[in-house]
Amino acid sequence: MRRKTSLVLLALAVFFAALSPLLRWYAFPRLAKIPANQYQDMVLEAKDATLIDYNDGMKSKKVPKVTIVQTLKGNVEASEKIEKTAGKDVVVWDGLSYVVGPDGKMVSKIPERYIFDAHTQEPVHATGEMVDGDPVKREGIEFKFPFLTEKRDYEYFDAQARTSAPIHYKGTQTFRGVDVYYFEQTIPWTKVPFPKTMPVQGITPASLAKTGTTRWYTTVRKFWVEPLTGAPVYGEELHTEELRGGTLLGGRDKVTVFAGDVKMREDYIRHTVDLVKSNRTLVLLMTSYLPWGFLILGLLLLALSLWLEARGRRPAATKVEEPEPVTA
16 A cells, blocks of 8 residues: 555656646746737826927927827737738737827827737737838837846837837846836937827928928937836836928027926836736746746655655564473
């Protein structure tokens, strides 16, 4: 009986010991992915910003606040269509960056479609990938970092410039009780396209091009990223846009279109941190808690099996009987 029990325990020990690395290195990369139907929004604000007034001689003015609403909506139908030829799990995010001035009126709106691998966040190039209606071919990541983010630089796509540039790992910090990696990217002054939708009726990118006036942009992009999930818990941009040259400026060399320190609104910071903490626990379960737990359980079962086997092989003590007395 002891030998049978020992063999069963040995089999269970082998099973759990083998399950530990399989869960971490085989199951996790296949199970951890972004859902195709995910929807998220984010509100950012730039307080005490500079904003151009198109109706007042195109002058730059100080305003109390500029609000940027960013939405990302998973397009399930489009992702399923692309998956048929891509041969992998694909997520399609239809995004919109909507900028509102202090008077509640639109300043600009830029739509984009971001197509990427649901597991690795690497871009997937397919028909429909665009920024503001312009076809693009992304290199690197955008919006989200990979699961198990590493302490290294990544290529990060800039939607304004339509190009990718390194975003540099700057160190480990603690943000609202969460250990995070801090990343920073600087986009130098770059000539960028005008938005397709302008805030003034009748003005289009084509009409602006005829004036010879060009649009320039620079930014310092900052992310505080929770490394297990790859999700930014906080983001900030030191953002500046200018119009330069041409007849539109009435002889001026340049005019600031927008300048401000864009930060996440406090209520969205709290919501994001809570959500990331919850998702972080799930990732830890797959990468640490269960693999180590199964390995320790396997070792304990192995030790118990060997102990039972040793006891089963121990020779039983024999009782020596006294000889009966012999009588004459």
